[in-house]
Amino acid sequence: MLAAPYHLRGDADAAAYVYGRYGNPTWTHLERALGELEEAEAVTFASGMAALTAVVLPLLGRGDVLVACGDGYPGVREIARERLEPLGIEVRLVPTDTEAVAAAAPGARLLWLETPSNPRLDVVDIAAAAEAAHAAGALLAVDNTVATGLGQRPLDLGADLSMLSGTKSLSGHSDLLLGAVLVRDAVLAEGLRRWRGQTGAVPGPFEAWLAHRSLATLGLRAERQSDTGLALARRLRERGDVSDLRHPGLEDDPSHAVARRQMALWGPLLGFALPSAERAQAFLAACALVSEATSFGGVHATAERRGRWGTDDVPEGFIRFSAGCEDTADLVADVEQALDRVA
Numbered sequence: 154m155l156a157a158p159y160h161l162r163g164d165a166d167a168a169a170y171v172y173g174r175y176g177n178p179t180w181t182h183l184e185r186a187l188g189e190l191e192e193a194e195a196v197t198f199a200s201g202m203a204a205l206t207a208v209v210l211p212l213l214g215r216g217d218v219l220v221a222c223g224d225g226y227p228g229v230r231e232i233a234r235e236r237l238e239p240l241g242i243e244v245r246l247v248p249t250d251t252e253a254v255a256a257a258a259p260g261a262r263l264l265w266l267e268t269p270s271n272p273r274l275d276v277v278d279i280a281a282a283a284e285a286a287h288a289a290g291a292l293l294a295v296d297n298t299v300a301t302g303l304g305q306r307p308l309d310l311g312a313d314l315s316m317l318s319g320t321k322s323l324s325g326h327s328d329l330l331l332g333a334v335l336v337r338d339a340v341l342a343e344g345l346r347r348w349r350g351q352t353g354a355v356p357g358p359f360e361a362w363l364a365h366r367s368l369a370t371l372g373l374r375a376e377r378q379s380d381t382g383l384a385l386a387r388r389l390r391e392r393g394d395v396s397d398l399r400h401p402g403l404e405d406d407p408s409h410a411v412a413r414r415q416m417a418l419w420g421p422l423l424g425f426a427l428p429s430a431e432r433a434q435a436f437l438a439a440c441a442l443v444s445e446a447t448s449f450g451g452v453h454a455t456a457e458r459r460g461r462w463g464t465d466d467v468p469e470g471f472i473r474f475s476a477g478c479e480d481t482a483d484l485v486a487d488v489e490q491a492l493d494r495v496a
């Protein structure tokens with residue numbers, strides 16, 4: 154619903170829609186639907202970064218400790234470096250691995266995980282991280298962007314906050330920016346809503362409507378992307394002309410055992426490397442069905458040479474590949490013809 158102020162006569166009613174920065178009926182519908190994915194309260198935001206900062210900025214103050222992982226969306230490390238550390242918050246950056254996260258927990262206020270992490274697709278055991286966080290008196294937040302609540306339910310595994318960028322797989326059409334945080338604790342939910350109202354990090358009503366409409370196909374999209382991503386990873390493993398192949402669904406992937414326990418769907422992503430930046434760029438240019446773009450989770454396959462940003466610890470020729478909803482055999486054939494052309 155497009156409205157800035159609502160009709161509001163006389164004394165304000167706390168339950169009514171008052172002003173567009175505090176509430177909107179379209180958000181309400183979207184938040185109810187998102188909440189059902191994890192049996193939680195959902196609070197939506199203008200973008201994934203607006204959701205992420207709504208968790209880390211109000212929760213942490215001078216002297217607090219944040220534990221975050223080396224792999225994952227660089228935005229969290231950038232906020233840590235440029236916004237948190239100058240405020241006197243200690244940031245412990247650890248390898249994206251369950252033992253390292255647990256070992257860093259004592260003394261922390263918040264543990265921040267992205268699992269599967271992107272671009273390297275490491276998987277952290279959410280239940281073990283939650284146990285370590287709670288033993289230390291800390292909260293655990295999980296960035297669930299890659300899997301979405303359909304593929305993985307961090308709150309069921311003990312996380313306190315499940316955050317995601319709705320820009321990616323959740324809305325899935327590469328046509329909007331959105332973020333959400335899901336919680337089961339009413340105090341946390343109220344804090345997130347107050348932060349959103351105070352900072353104005355609100356989702357646009359049209360974006361909320363588009364996202365709500367897109368949820369009807371989330372299951373179809375997520376299953377196809379997950380199946381195609383795995384089929385492609387299996388084919389690449391057989392070919393043997395790429396290195397650093399990662400996919401949580403591959404039986405010999407270091408992430409597989411934990412991923413199998415905690416994920417219902419693998420998500421759309423796989424990662425692999427070609428021997429050089431030039432060869433990786435030539436491969437991307439040779440794909441007919443794959444657009445070179447920096448997002449993922451859309452209905453159309455996208456890929457990028459992740460090393461082009463300099464923000465991730467990956468080889469120069471490392472490609473983050475996001476399977477779309479194309480016919481699986483068509484997409485696998487396209488990737489194979491592109492690899493053959495650049496061989």
Ligand SMILES: Cc1ncc(COP(=O)(O)O)c(C=O)c1O
Nearest residue numbers: 200201202226296298318320331
């Ligand atoms: C895992 C992950 N978390 C958070 C974000 C930030 O989301 P947004 O771009 O919607 O602000 C992104 C991507 O940009 C992401 O990939």
